[in-house]
Amino acid sequence: MKIKMLTSAILLSGATLMTLPSWAADTIKVGVLHSLSGTMAISETTLKDTVLMMVEEQNKKGGLLGKQLEAIVVDPASNWPLFAEKGRELLTQEKVDVIFGSWTSVSRKSVLPVLEELNGLMFYPVQYEGEESSKNVFYTGAAPNQQAIPAVDYLMNDLDVERFVLAGTDYVYPRTTNKILEAYLKAKGVAAKDIMINYTPFGHSDWQSIVSDIKKFGGEGKKTAVVSTINGDANIPFYKELGNQGISSEDIPVVAFSVGEEELSGLDTKPLVGHLAAWNYFQSVESDANDEFIAKWKAFTKDSNRVTNDPMEATYIGFKMWANAVTDAGTTDVDAVEQAMIGQETPNLTGGIAVMNKNHHLSKPVLIGEIQDDGQFEVVWETDGVVAGDAWSDFLPGSKDLISDWTAPIKCGNYNTKTKTCSGQVY
Amino acid sequence: MTRLTEWFSAGRSSGKHTLPFVVILLTMTLLASAANLFLPADSALYVSTYTITLLGKYLCYAMLALAVDIIWGYCGILSLGHGAFFALGGYAMGMYLMRQIGDRGVYGNPLLPDFMVFLDWKELPWFWLGMDHFWFAMLMAVVVPGILAFVFGWLAFRSRVTGVYLSIMTQALTYALLLAFFRNEMGFGGNNGLTDFKEILGFDLQADSTRVSLFMITALLLAVLFVVSQRILSSRFGKVVLAIRDAESRSRFIGYRTDRYKVWLFVYSAVIAGIAGALYVPQVGIINPGEFSPINSIEMVIWVAVGGRGTLIGAIIGAILVNYAKTRFTAIMPDAWLFALGAMFVLVTLYLPKGLMGLYAQMMAKRRPAKTQESEA
């Protein structure tokens, strides 16, 4: 009886104690909200390290506003509700000034209400499906119009592709991207029977039937390409099956939006050679900034084989811009930084300039690369200049009329240009 | 007062702890809530909203552990699919909260939730109808898990699927549901699930007072379910359930239709899991198919095993302790957590088959004879 009371008491008081706020206020705190365990750890750990590297570098330069930066790392363990919980912990217990975090859409959606409630600031560095613009989030990854649409343009114009297989993992990013692409292709005059859409579950490994279907679909006389939004683990078995069934990249090229250097590193790339990927950054791009970044990264990780990838560049740009915005605003206050962010320009790693637009999305170049047998990409096509990220797709009926503009007088993430109203968020 | 204690402690030996436990639980809840609402944020005793939410989550897990324990600890049915009932309850609540958003979604569509607009759906699927009424959604939160448990249990127990077979079947059940809810065609938001909730019954979900109220309601319901379960299990029904656990065929030969007992207990347990899920969702702010994953369901079992199965208090304490440890561990050493969890499974089954409560009972048993000897001397 007594013992039980004791345990209960210890338990509850323990729970209370663990939340004691930390006092040290002479640093600027940078929260890192990336999964370090669970299924997403593979991808997200790299981004955590990138942020840590940037923080270290910034501190060497003397920090910001005369203060040192301090990285606070938490582990949401690839568990989506935990993103909200850990986000709350970062904002209320650790009182961080900015968060770099999230990879999957669902984790961003999970933490979003917390950010808006507590007026936090987060940088989201991964390509995503768009259809969102929050005052508290800056999206430094690609929106669909910065990845998917240019890729399809390339297929149609340069490779004369007439038939499209849209293959994806069944979750929101592929769903939306394919919806947008389907509408876009139809608008470009591609017939419905020339578009094949296919969804598979996460980690799908038995691709026999689907690849055989693709083979049939592609063998009907028209040049065919696969636009793949297949996620992570499922990719290798997919490419292997393509190779085994004798489909080469010249016959049916696959252009992927989720396969990057990190995913290819250490893999048998033979079955993938010649297939394509669309990103805003490739490690193989030759520029001084990129060489410097790669060298720093290899030094930081003490691993000369480590590769860099697109979300890392997005993290890099996001961090640089935030540092500049804080300097410009002279404070880490979220509202001030948010306004200072808009219009920020910072050199990207591919030799151009990244600009933060009014809709919290970046302007970026779009590159298409062919996979080489060393796991790198050879750039085969790129846009002339930069493409501005579009939060709301012009090709979806629900969001055609929506725009995002976080400057006065609109100050709205989803402003309907027809009804002149701002739905959802009201600040 | 004596009658009250009597009512609480009816019958079984574990019953004598019921009243003190409930008192401690509710007192702590009240104190924590008051500390959050009435103390200034810089007070040393202030309990942050973050902590309240965390505690609320633990209590939901405790309720879930209660459900697992009722079926496993008392009836010997090891369900590896209780996460399914929890998630279904959660989805019912999530659907209600989703409907409450109304036209405040990003597309401003008053009829459809955002993800449906997003996927170009034209109208609300039939199973979303009625979900904008709180009472209906809450009814569904208990009825849907209940019906699923009834159908599954009725089929399984009637054809005498028992032991490990049943465990594997329940695992298959939750796995099938996981796959199904991942599908975007299902109309439950696919992988993203349901999120971005605004308010519940008109109260702002982000307000401290709402969070504290949810926490208090969870604690209160946990206490009520705990006491009711204790009562049920110490009735003759409970004795039959124990009899089924220890010698099912014997129970049949003295005239009990054991399958019916098991089905109803299973349904009761599933309903509790559903309630826990419904309370969980507004506190954590998201429900997605991940809750159906078989791993989650197995983890629930270990909470009960750690606390001590066959004692309801043990299940509750186990859930809170393990989850508290998880919160702490994953913060300090994310890699070590899985080792710790794995080791916990092995060690508890090998050395602590009755869990912490068993250990406690052993300690008490040791101390008692010592005491009597002393008094004799």
Place this chain on the structure above:
Amino acid sequence: MRHLIALCCCLFGLLSFSVYAAESSPQDSLLTELVGAKLKNMTPILEKLANTQGEAILPLFRILLGGDLYYIKADKSLVGQFDEQGNTVYKDVFSQVVVPNLSKKDVKKIRVNNTLRGYLRNAIAQIQLTAKSPELRQSAVRELLSKLDKDTINLIEALYPNEANKKVKEAMGLALSMYAATSIDLVPSNRLVAIERLSTSLEGDVRNTLTKLMKDENPAIVKAASEALENIAQRANRFAFIDQLFFGLSLGSVLLLASIGLAITFGVMGVINMAHGEMIMLGAYTTYVVQLIMPNYIDYSIWVAIPAAFLVSGLMGVLIERLVIRHLHGRPLETLLATFGISLILQQLVRTIFSPLNRQVSTPSWMSGSWEINPVLSLTLNRLYILAFALLVFIALVIILKKTSLGLNVRAVSQNRSMAKAMGVKTNWVDAMTFGLGSGIAGIAGVALSQLTNVGPNLGQAYIIDSFMVVVFGGVGNLLGTLVAAFSLGIATKFLEPTTGAVLAAIIVLVFIILFIQKRPKGLFPQKGRAAE
């Protein structure tokens, strides 16, 4: 026309070329151009090379197609990268002489892209029409089917009468018929004959040609084409069915491999081993390690990996049995929990040692590619081998259980433990061995699975539920049941997939099993009698 010239050169000047190539002066300028060229400008250079060099340029094209063409930074001369017993060596493209003392730093790769690869393949095919090997000639003709132009046809026409090989001749005839069928200036009756001949072929290009003919102005042609298409479709459907059956069998063999070890530990010993999936994972990682140790003998690595994986997983199994499962005898639910804990520990262990990233397991060359039976039916080799392998493992296991003393002991213990003990069977030893055997076979399954899917810490998780389903569906304690269950579930899934999609197919199969078990709790082949109670 230029192709014709090139090929005439080949035909009539074969002998002189070797001498010509060895001298290798006139094309030097072109080759140096190749070194400096941008990807876009490379096609014309290659065309010129093909025109002037004919067959002599083949080695260069082949190396370039394989992405192995490099140039030496110092003198811009071209070399090919070759792999000789694990060492990278650089050889002169034409003379095949090793250029000594070259390291990776001294050379730079000449990049290719899809456009170039497409061109190269076509060019090689054209040149190879006159190759010595009939296989090469045949594949060359088939390669050209999709891009038949006047020049190619003239060439094929010229070669056709003298072609000795029946298959090559057939393919050439097909090409000629395809061309004839589409030539509008030909008399319709000739075209009809050509279409008639096309209707016997299953080539995709033939189908496309016929589909185009459906828009012909002549109704007789359209009718003939549609009949031919119908004919082809009928035959193709038959083969598509076989194809699907093969997919099902292949999935079944994977399920069989994954569950057969479980059939022993669960079926014979009654132990629920949730760490079974991790035994498979350990086997897969063993394959990875073996390949790491012998990078130059990937083709043989599998033969080392199989026994190694059996040992690693088997020993781990014995260890688990001795340390944990032994103490939980007769408490199946507790065993389930404890082994689940072990599975978590093993996963995390692998994650700590090998990193959470997926590891690369190379496919031996003899397992890549496919066995092309006809243009619509080809069976991928890796799956074919794995199917055979699964059956082999199954048979071996049956023999072990039926014919050896270990098998006798295992069966004795599983039927009546105390009696076996009384008869002097060392039940402890038998338990450990049985568990080791089941785990070891899971390890072997891991070797096979490493050829199909990702080798990562979650590998086992993906198969555990499926394997339990197979064993329970087949009937616990019955190996034959496991075999039947694995293949029937595999085939059912694959026949459902085209109509329902992969996810729904998986759900339907799961729900079916759940319902089936309610109807027949003991599976397809139940054990009967009092002993089973």
Place this chain on the structure above:
Amino acid sequence: MSANENTVESFRETFRRDQVWPFLTPAQTKVNVDNQMILYVEDLNLSFDGFKALNNLNLYVNDGELRCLIGANGAGKTTLMDVITGKTQCDSGTVFFGQTHNLLNKDEAAIAQLGIGRKFQKPTVFEEQSVFDNLELSLKTDKGVLPTLFSRLTPTQIDRIDEVLKIVGLAKHRFMLAGALSHGQKQWLEIGMLLAADPRLLLIDEPVAGMTPQETEKTAELLTSLAGERTVIVVEHDMEFVRSIARTVTVLHQGSVLAEGTMDQIQSNRDVIEVYLGESEIAEGEEV
């Protein structure tokens, strides 16, 4: 008009106030023993994987009789009990309890509720519960889910439990966990549980295995005292014990009845001597 009337009529018929619906009437538990016979087993067949466990077995038991079943291992004694109590489905044949109750279409619980009690070879009691609870669970009560949930012990029931406790000699141990009892005490408790259920027919499988001679004697006394009011069928290997209690003995062999009669008749039956008593070692082995 007439159709309407019919409807109304049938409606009235359905909702008659003086009758409850058929499915609500309590199950007919009266056992018709007008022919003095309580158990009719006819042409029973059952095979496991080709092994004929029961082979055209016929057995008739009088009301109030004490019948002993003997036979070698695998003769079908336990299997017969399994079929009677609904544990095992037979391939063909009929089993009637009294003249009206067909036991083959009932499950174990229904058969138990008809008043057939069974004791197993291996004593099975509810080990984690007290002796008193064990008996409480066995009482002849409504065993549906809801009645059990809201049931309370009546004074009569408590008296009945006390009475049974006294009969089986466990009055001192009433609050002890059943699992803590000795083997013999567990046998007694199980018999006590049968008594508490107040059955018409008791099937008792090897009641004296593992008992001391005194306990065996006591058991014999109890069983003989039970006969008359109840019908008792005992399966036993202990020939001394059988001799001490039996009036009629049935010998089973290879799934069918070999002989039936008094102990003396059986002992002089040539068939029996040939297949059973001749093989002396048989009685030693325990069935598994």
